[in-house]
Amino acid sequence: MTPSREQALALLEQMLRIRRFEEKSAELYSAGKIRGFLHLYIGEEAVAAGVMPALDAGDSVIATYREHGHALARGVPAEAVMAEMFGKREGCSRGRGGSMHLFDVSRRFYGGHAIVGGGLPVAAGIALADKLQKRPQVTACFFGEGAVAEGEFHETLNLAALWKLPVLFLCENNLYAMGTALSRSESDTDLCTKAASYNLPAFSVDGMDVEAVWSAAHDAVDTVRRLGIPYFLELKTYRFRAHSMFDPELYRAKAEVDQWKKHCPIAAQTARLEAAGALGAGVIEAIKSRIEAEVEQAAAFAEVGTLEPVEDLERDVYAGAARPKAERSP
Amino acid sequence: MKRTTYREALREALREALQREPRAFLMGEDVGRYGGSYAVSKGLLEEFGEERIRDTPLSESAFVGAGIGAAMAGMRPIVEIMTVNFSLLALDQIVNNAATLRHMSGGQVGVPLVIRMATGGGRQLAAQHSHSLEGWYAHIPGLRIVTPATLEDARGMLWTALQDPDPVIIFEHLMLYNMEGKLAEEAGAVDLDRAAIRRAGTDVSLITYGGTLGKTLQAAEELAQAGVSAEVIDLRVLRPLDEETILESVARTRRAVIVDEGWKSGSLSAEISTRIMEKAFYELDAPVARVCSREVPVPYARHLEEAALPQIPSIVAAAKGVMSHA
Numbered sequence: 001m002t003p004s005r006e007q008a009l010a011l012l013e014q015m016l017r018i019r020r021f022e023e024k025s026a027e028l029y030s031a032g033k034i035r036g037f038l039h040l041y042i043g044e045e046a047v048a049a050g051v052m053p054a055l056d057a058g059d060s061v062i063a064t065y066r067e068h069g070h071a072l073a074r075g076v077p078a079e080a081v082m083a084e085m086f087g088k089r090e091g092c093s094r095g096r097g098g099s100m101h102l103f104d105v106s107r108r109f110y111g112g113h114a115i116v117g118g119g120l121p122v123a124a125g126i127a128l129a130d131k132l133q134k135r136p137q138v139t140a141c142f143f144g145e146g147a148v149a150e151g152e153f154h155e156t157l158n159l160a161a162l163w164k165l166p167v168l169f170l171c172e173n174n175l176y177a178m179g180t181a182l183s184r185s186e187s188d189t190d191l192c193t194k195a196a197s198y199n200l201p202a203f204s205v206d207g208m209d210v211e212a213v214w215s216a217a218h219d220a221v222d223t224v225r226r227l228g229i230p231y232f233l234e235l236k237t238y239r240f241r242a243h244s245m246f247d248p249e250l251y252r253a254k255a256e257v258d259q260w261k262k263h264c265p266i267a268a269q270t271a272r273l274e275a276a277g278a279l280g281a282g283v284i285e286a287i288k289s290r291i292e293a294e295v296e297q298a299a300a301f302a303e304v305g306t307l308e309p310v311e312d313l314e315r316d317v318y319a320g321a322a323r324p325k326a327e328r329s330p
Numbered sequence: 331m332k333r334t335t336y337r338e339a340l341r342e343a344l345r346e347a348l349q350r351e352p353r354a355f356l357m358g359e360d361v362g363r364y365g366g367s368y369a370v371s372k373g374l375l376e377e378f379g380e381e382r383i384r385d386t387p388l389s390e391s392a393f394v395g396a397g398i399g400a401a402m403a404g405m406r407p408i409v410e411i412m413t414v415n416f417s418l419l420a421l422d423q424i425v426n427n428a429a430t431l432r433h434m435s436g437g438q439v440g441v442p443l444v445i446r447m448a449t450g451g452g453r454q455l456a457a458q459h460s461h462s463l464e465g466w467y468a469h470i471p472g473l474r475i476v477t478p479a480t481l482e483d484a485r486g487m488l489w490t491a492l493q494d495p496d497p498v499i500i501f502e503h504l505m506l507y508n509m510e511g512k513l514a515e516e517a518g519a520v521d522l523d524r525a526a527i528r529r530a531g532t533d534v535s536l537i538t539y540g541g542t543l544g545k546t547l548q549a550a551e552e553l554a555q556a557g558v559s560a561e562v563i564d565l566r567v568l569r570p571l572d573e574e575t576i577l578e579s580v581a582r583t584r585r586a587v588i589v590d591e592g593w594k595s596g597s598l599s600a601e602i603s604t605r606i607m608e609k610a611f612y613e614l615d616a617p618v619a620r621v622c623s624r625e626v627p628v629p630y631a632r633h634l635e636e637a638a639l640p641q642i643p644s645i646v647a648a649a650k651g652v653m654s655h656a
Binding site: 315 | 438
């Protein structure tokens with residue numbers, strides 16, 4: 001399965017949109033508008049952009065702390081994401097989560113999770129709930145290759161395969177767990193071998209090629225939905241920017257980063273569409289100008305957003321008034 | 331009234347939950363084929379089938395996390411962890427996910443999950459199966475911590491926990507499973523909010539919960555024979571604490587002894603003592619006393635284990651100690 005010309009163009013637009021959003025976020029971080037940790041997705045856009053169109057509205061998504069791109073591609077409005085990073089009440093998590101914890105339950109976007117590997121068991125549980133309620137849905141669970149070293153990866157793949165849970169495990173292999181190279185943390189760097197040992201389909205795809213990701217994700221989602229089994233898809237990608245805004249990048253050579261930048265997924269998709277004659281005069285400019293307006297609007301929306309009153313600090317720890325009274329006393 | 335045991339009361343509660351709530355299911359290590367490591371779920375696999383009584387691999391983090399995800403997505407999972415010591419393998423899921431998701435998502439995600447686990451010492455199971463870590467869990471905002479110490483609570487806490495939109499952890503003291511007694515035929519759901527006064531008294535408030543309730547009631551009986559009228563409070567809920575019942579009792583008796591199988595340092599007993607100091611300092615006729623486990627990993631040898639855990643004589647002595655203050 002390959003994307004139509006229209007779909008291929010939409011993939012390019014989504015990647016451009018994520019990149020511009022991330023560039024703006026970095027700028028606003030430097031300006032002090034966004035604080036805390038900020039993990040940029042620049043370089044990895046083909047993964048979220050290519051995977052999300054394979055899911056339907058009833059499917060669920062679990063993401064990591066580097067999840068702005070996933071949220072945007074899933075349809076969470078850029079305004080709500082930006083307002084969240086500004087710590088505003090209009091943010092998609094009311095300013096309680098920040099960059100690492102974007103949530104939008106109306107889109108079954110069950111969050112950015114900031115404990116490496118911690119989202120995997122939760123994804124298995126969402127899939128279990130779908131299965132028990134006879135809903136033909138897929139849970140897409142994104143995590144980095146660093147999670148493969150965590151026990152929760154192994155426990156969850158085993159459980160999901162044993163119980164035939166419809167989870168699509170999406171391993172975004174950008175080669176570095178913060179600053180630790182894969183080869184310095186794994187006895188066997190072939191992640192598909194590890195995943196396949198749990199008796200589920202395991203494939204790898206070039207995560208810098210958005211059409212390849214799109215095709216692989218459609219195949220994977222189709223398999224999970226049709227057979228009701230888990231599936232492991234490795235997406236080989238690379239992070240062009242530092243791990244977070246605090247990272248001095250002492251662990252990798254500039255030449256290596258430059259080499260990977262030659263495989264920029266946006267440049268590659270642009271070249272592909274140009275070669276196919278799909279980019280008429282002014283098409284890219286029109287896309288970029290739409291994106292610019294959206295991102296500027298998101299920043300303006302976040303700027304005028306409101307701060308939650310401190311008196312509300314302790315809300316949403318428990319359901320509070322929503323908690324039913326006990327049937328009777330002892 | 332019928333004769334029953336704590337174990338059977340817990341099982342009846344599980345049966346009721348599975349019969350009345352179609353979204354409920356039980357999962358954990360050896361809950362099905364084996365019948366539960368403390369035999370609580372014996373027979374439930376045959377009655378409810380493998381879809382609802384789910385034996386899990388030895389993967390505490392995965393199956394607790396799966397319970398969280400299933401709860402988020404519309405089910406009402408009941409997860410059994412064999413003992414509190416094993417629950418440490420799932421701390422990431424309990425503390426970083428179950429307790430935080432509602433807040434971190436700005437109120438969008440609820441985790442209506444029930445976790446049951448055995449806690450406590452007394453069966454010579456040594457230092458990896460005997461600890462009382464419920465006080466640790468009571469430290470965490472976002473969780474509700476309950477400790478059934480009676481047949482009524484063993485029978486009634488689960489149903490109420492299952493109605494709660496937030497995670498509830500039920501701690502079952504392992505020395506209680508064989509406890510026998512009478513239970514009303516119509517016994518059912520109980521509240522998860524209030525402490526209960528299990529014995530009324532006027533001279534000293536003995537504040538306890540879970541596995542030490544029985545010992546504390548026996549100590550109160552001995553104290554009565556010595557002319558001391560002890561009130562016994564069963565906390566029932568460790569988080570949120572029913573401060574009102576504690577303070578009201580202490581205001582009457584003017585003396586308090588806290589009996590807790592947890593260690594003293596950084597503990598639930600320290601928390602209760604501090605709240606009494608903060609809010610009832612001028613009501614007190616004596617400093618608050620504590621009877622807790624000695625500060626050692628619980629040892630195997632019987633005489634040493636007995637010496638490590640709170641016992642009736644030490645409760646009696648502590649109560650007499652606070653009575654000796656003018």
